[in-house]
Amino acid sequence: MAQASARAKGATFAGLARPRSPSAMVEAAKRWFAGGLAEESEQRRLFPWLAVAFGLGILVCFTATNGEPSLAAPLLVALALSAAVPFLGSRPVALALVLGLAASFLGFSAAVLRLRIVAAPVLARTTIAPLTGLVEALDEREVGARLIVLVESFGTLTPDRRPTRVRVSYKKALSLKPGDYISAMARLLPPPEAARPGGYDFARDAYFRGIGAVGSLVGKIEVKPPPRPLPWQVSLAAAVDDARNALTRRITDANGGQAGAVAAALVTGKRGLINAETNDVLRAAGIYHVVSISGLHMVLAAGVVFWLVRALLALVPGLALIWPIKKIAAGFAMVGVTAYCVFSGWDIAAERSLIMTLVMLGAILVDRPALSMRNLALAALIALAREPDGLLGPSFQMSFGAVAGLIACAGTLNRWMPPREGASLLARAWRFLAVAVLGTLATTMVAQIATAPFATYHFQTVQPFGIVGNALTLPLVSLAVMPAAVLGILAYPFALDQPVWWAMGLAVRGMLTISGWISGFGHATLVVPAYGSTALCLLALALLLLTLPVSGLRWIGLAPAALGIALAATPPRYDLYIDREGGGAALRDPDGRLAILGNPPAFVLEQWLKADGDSRKAGAVSVSTKGRCDAVGCTAGTETRRIVALVKDKRAFTEDCERASIIIARRDAPKGCRAGLIVDRAFLAERGATAVRFGPDGPVATSARSPNVRPPWRRVMAEASPVPSTPAETAKLQDPEIDEGDPLPDTPSDRPQ
Structure with missing residues (x-):
C-alpha cells in the first residue's frame, strides 16, 4: 500500500512537472491538494491545526482589538459553530473549517477572560511615598535583592487606584525573607514600555504578572507583623520561595x-x-x-x-x-x-x-x-x-x-x-x-x-x-x-x-x-538588524506548514519561508531613534552608524544599537559628529540637509521652531511651532518611543503605539500621586541619588526549549 501511495504521489508530481495546458495544471494541482488533505485526515494530522486556530484567536484579541472586547459574543459564536458540527459529517472540508473557526473564537474568549482576571491598576507617574506590603518573592543578587511585594498601602492611593503588586530592589544587605510584612519609603514608576517600535514591551509582561509599578526601596526597611492572617495561597507561595532561597x-x-x-x-x-x-x-x-x-x-x-x-x-x-x-x-x-x-x-x-x-x-x-x-x-x-x-x-x-x-x-x-x-x-x-x-x-x-x-x-x-x-x-x-x-x-x-x-x-x-x-x-x-512582525508571521507560518503536515502539502511552506527570509534579510533601518521620555536620541552619522544626541538611557541606547545590527555597547557610542549642544539644547544636521533639534530648555523653542525640521522635547512645544515633525511631551504620551526614517518627501515616523489605540496593559488607572507630608519626604523627592531599582526589564535572553 505504501508503494502504491508512493507511485500515486510520483505520478501526481510528474503530472504537475510535465508541460500541460493551464487548465490541466490547475486540475492536477487540485487533485494533488485533495490527495494531500485526504492523507492528512487519514493520518489524523488535522487536530494540531485546532491549536493553531486557537492561537490565532488569541493573537487577534491581543493585537487587533481596541477597547473592552465582549466575552459573551465570542463564546456564543463558538457555541453556535460547535452546534453545527454534527450536521457536517459528510462534508469534511466544511467540518474542518467550522471546527477551526470555533477554536479561533474559543481562543479569543480565553484571551478576553485572561484580560479580565489579571486586570489591576497601573501607576501613572514616578512617585515616592510610604509603602507597606507582604514580600511574596525575593531574588538575591550579588548586591542586595529584588522583591515582589503584595501592596497593602502606598501613600494616599485608594485600593481601586493602587497597584496590586510592585517589583522593587534594595541594594543594601538585609535579612528579608518571603512572607515578611514590610514598611519602607519607595520610589515607584510605571512599568517601562518598549524602547523602540516593535521592541520588547515590559509593561505588557508586567501587566499579565499583576505588577503595576517598579522601582526601589529608599532608606530603612521595617519588618512588622501582618495586620491580618495571610491567605493560604500566599503563605504557601512565600514558603516555597523561602525554601528555594535557602537551597540556593x-x-x-x-x-x-x-x-x-x-x-x-x-x-x-x-x-x-x-x-x-x-x-x-x-x-x-x-x-x-x-x-x-x-x-x-x-x-x-x-x-x-x-x-x-x-x-x-x-x-x-x-x-x-x-x-x-x-x-x-x-x-x-x-x-x-x-x-x-x-x-x-x-x-x-x-x-x-x-x-x-x-x-x-x-x-x-x-x-x-x-x-x-x-x-x-x-x-x-x-x-x-x-x-x-x-x-x-x-x-x-x-x-x-x-x-x-x-x-x-x-x-x-x-x-x-x-x-x-x-x-x-x-x-x-x-x-x-x-x-x-x-x-x-x-x-x-x-x-x-x-x-x-x-x-x-x-x-x-x-x-x-x-x-x-x-x-x-x-x-x-x-x-x-x-x-x-x-x-x-x-x-x-x-x-x-x-x-x-x-x-x-x-x-x-x-x-x-x-x-x-x-x-x-x-x-x-552576531547581532542582526531587527525585522518586522510581517516577516515573523511568514516564518512562523512556514514552520507550521513544514512541520505539521505528513503529506506533500508540507512543501507549501517553502513559499512563506522564502518571502519571510527575504523580508527579514532586508529590514527597514531607521535614521533617528527617539527616547520615550524625549530626553535623548540616536542619529545616523555620515559613517552609517548611530551616534548620540542628548542623554538617552544606556539600556535604551543598547536596544537601538541591537535593532540596527550594531554590536557596540552604550559606552562605546560617541556624540554625533554633526551635533552641537549647549545649556538649552542640541542640534544636528542630517545627510538629507535637515536639522534635528533636541530641546532641553523652553528658551530654545524660539529659534529651533524656525529652523529645525524635527523637534524633540520633554515638554510641550508652543503653538505655532513650524517644525515638520514635533515629538514633544504630548506626542510621546500618545505614541511612546519613536523612530524616524528620512524619506524624499520628508521624515516618516513610526511609533511603539498607534494613536488612539490603548491595549489593556496601557490603560493607566492610578492617576493620583501622594504628596509628601514631611520635610524629609520632600527632600527625598529632590534627591538625585535615589536609585530607581533597575526599573527597566532584564533583557529576555533565555532560549527555552
Missing part, C-alpha cells in the same frame, strides 16, 4: 563562585547570583537555555525519575512480569516533575514545559506514542488556555517551535540511523556512540533552525557556534549535572546533599570552561 544558598556555599551560582540556578531557577560576564559567556556558547528552567530540565528530571523507578522495580525478581512497571515509572515521573516545577518557582516557561511533559508521560499510561504532534498540540491548547498571553513571548514560541521541528524530523533521523541486528558488542558500542554524537548534532541543528526566526526577532542575536556548544555541554548536563541535581534534592532533607552539590559543581565548572572556550571564538555572537 546551600548550593552556592558548597561550590562558591559562578559555578555555584549556575548550579543553584539549574536546581532552583534563581538566576540573580549569575553575573553579567557569565551570562554573556553562556549566551555566546548558545547554551543559556540550560540555566532557564524549561523543557530541557523538565525532560531530564522526568527521565531521571522514570529511569530510576523503572530500574529499581526491574531489580525485583518476577515483578516486571506481573506489574506494568513502565506505567508505574511514568506515574512517579509525573509526580516528581510536577514537584520540581513547583519548587523551581512555577515560571511560565517551566509551566508550559511541565504541561508538555505531563502529556507525554500521560500518553505512556494510556499506551499511546509519547512523542507525537497530537500530544504537542494538546499541550499547546492547555498552555494557551491557562495563559493566552504566553503566545506573544519568545518562551512559548521557541519551546513549541523546537519540539515541533524535532517531532517532524524524528522519522528522518531514525531512517538515517537504523538498528543493526546481530552486530558484535564492539560494533554496537561504536554505533551507540555514533548515534549519540550524530543525534545530538542533528537535534541541536533542527532545534536551532526551528527557533531561529523567534530568536532573531526577539533578541537580534545569532550564535553560530551554538551547535558546538550544545553538542559538547548537553551530554555533560544530561549525564552528570541533572542526575546530580535530582540526587541532591533527594538527599537534601537528610542533610547529606553537600557532597552531591560539590560533585555537581565540578560538572558545571566543566560546562563553564567549554562555554568560555567557545565564547572566545571570533564572532561567537
Whole structure:
C-alpha cells in the first residue's frame, strides 16, 4: 500500500512537472491538494491545526482589538459553530473549517477572560511615598535583592487606584525573607514600555504578572507583623520561595563562585547570583537555555525519575512480569516533575514545559506514542488556555517551535540511523556512540533552525557556534549535572546533599570552561538588524506548514519561508531613534552608524544599537559628529540637509521652531511651532518611543503605539500621586541619588526549549 501511495504521489508530481495546458495544471494541482488533505485526515494530522486556530484567536484579541472586547459574543459564536458540527459529517472540508473557526473564537474568549482576571491598576507617574506590603518573592543578587511585594498601602492611593503588586530592589544587605510584612519609603514608576517600535514591551509582561509599578526601596526597611492572617495561597507561595532561597544558598556555599551560582540556578531557577560576564559567556556558547528552567530540565528530571523507578522495580525478581512497571515509572515521573516545577518557582516557561511533559508521560499510561504532534498540540491548547498571553513571548514560541521541528524530523533521523541486528558488542558500542554524537548534532541543528526566526526577532542575536556548544555541554548536563541535581534534592532533607552539590559543581565548572572556550571564538555572537512582525508571521507560518503536515502539502511552506527570509534579510533601518521620555536620541552619522544626541538611557541606547545590527555597547557610542549642544539644547544636521533639534530648555523653542525640521522635547512645544515633525511631551504620551526614517518627501515616523489605540496593559488607572507630608519626604523627592531599582526589564535572553 505504501508503494502504491508512493507511485500515486510520483505520478501526481510528474503530472504537475510535465508541460500541460493551464487548465490541466490547475486540475492536477487540485487533485494533488485533495490527495494531500485526504492523507492528512487519514493520518489524523488535522487536530494540531485546532491549536493553531486557537492561537490565532488569541493573537487577534491581543493585537487587533481596541477597547473592552465582549466575552459573551465570542463564546456564543463558538457555541453556535460547535452546534453545527454534527450536521457536517459528510462534508469534511466544511467540518474542518467550522471546527477551526470555533477554536479561533474559543481562543479569543480565553484571551478576553485572561484580560479580565489579571486586570489591576497601573501607576501613572514616578512617585515616592510610604509603602507597606507582604514580600511574596525575593531574588538575591550579588548586591542586595529584588522583591515582589503584595501592596497593602502606598501613600494616599485608594485600593481601586493602587497597584496590586510592585517589583522593587534594595541594594543594601538585609535579612528579608518571603512572607515578611514590610514598611519602607519607595520610589515607584510605571512599568517601562518598549524602547523602540516593535521592541520588547515590559509593561505588557508586567501587566499579565499583576505588577503595576517598579522601582526601589529608599532608606530603612521595617519588618512588622501582618495586620491580618495571610491567605493560604500566599503563605504557601512565600514558603516555597523561602525554601528555594535557602537551597540556593546551600548550593552556592558548597561550590562558591559562578559555578555555584549556575548550579543553584539549574536546581532552583534563581538566576540573580549569575553575573553579567557569565551570562554573556553562556549566551555566546548558545547554551543559556540550560540555566532557564524549561523543557530541557523538565525532560531530564522526568527521565531521571522514570529511569530510576523503572530500574529499581526491574531489580525485583518476577515483578516486571506481573506489574506494568513502565506505567508505574511514568506515574512517579509525573509526580516528581510536577514537584520540581513547583519548587523551581512555577515560571511560565517551566509551566508550559511541565504541561508538555505531563502529556507525554500521560500518553505512556494510556499506551499511546509519547512523542507525537497530537500530544504537542494538546499541550499547546492547555498552555494557551491557562495563559493566552504566553503566545506573544519568545518562551512559548521557541519551546513549541523546537519540539515541533524535532517531532517532524524524528522519522528522518531514525531512517538515517537504523538498528543493526546481530552486530558484535564492539560494533554496537561504536554505533551507540555514533548515534549519540550524530543525534545530538542533528537535534541541536533542527532545534536551532526551528527557533531561529523567534530568536532573531526577539533578541537580534545569532550564535553560530551554538551547535558546538550544545553538542559538547548537553551530554555533560544530561549525564552528570541533572542526575546530580535530582540526587541532591533527594538527599537534601537528610542533610547529606553537600557532597552531591560539590560533585555537581565540578560538572558545571566543566560546562563553564567549554562555554568560555567557545565564547572566545571570533564572532561567537552576531547581532542582526531587527525585522518586522510581517516577516515573523511568514516564518512562523512556514514552520507550521513544514512541520505539521505528513503529506506533500508540507512543501507549501517553502513559499512563506522564502518571502519571510527575504523580508527579514532586508529590514527597514531607521535614521533617528527617539527616547520615550524625549530626553535623548540616536542619529545616523555620515559613517552609517548611530551616534548620540542628548542623554538617552544606556539600556535604551543598547536596544537601538541591537535593532540596527550594531554590536557596540552604550559606552562605546560617541556624540554625533554633526551635533552641537549647549545649556538649552542640541542640534544636528542630517545627510538629507535637515536639522534635528533636541530641546532641553523652553528658551530654545524660539529659534529651533524656525529652523529645525524635527523637534524633540520633554515638554510641550508652543503653538505655532513650524517644525515638520514635533515629538514633544504630548506626542510621546500618545505614541511612546519613536523612530524616524528620512524619506524624499520628508521624515516618516513610526511609533511603539498607534494613536488612539490603548491595549489593556496601557490603560493607566492610578492617576493620583501622594504628596509628601514631611520635610524629609520632600527632600527625598529632590534627591538625585535615589536609585530607581533597575526599573527597566532584564533583557529576555533565555532560549527555552
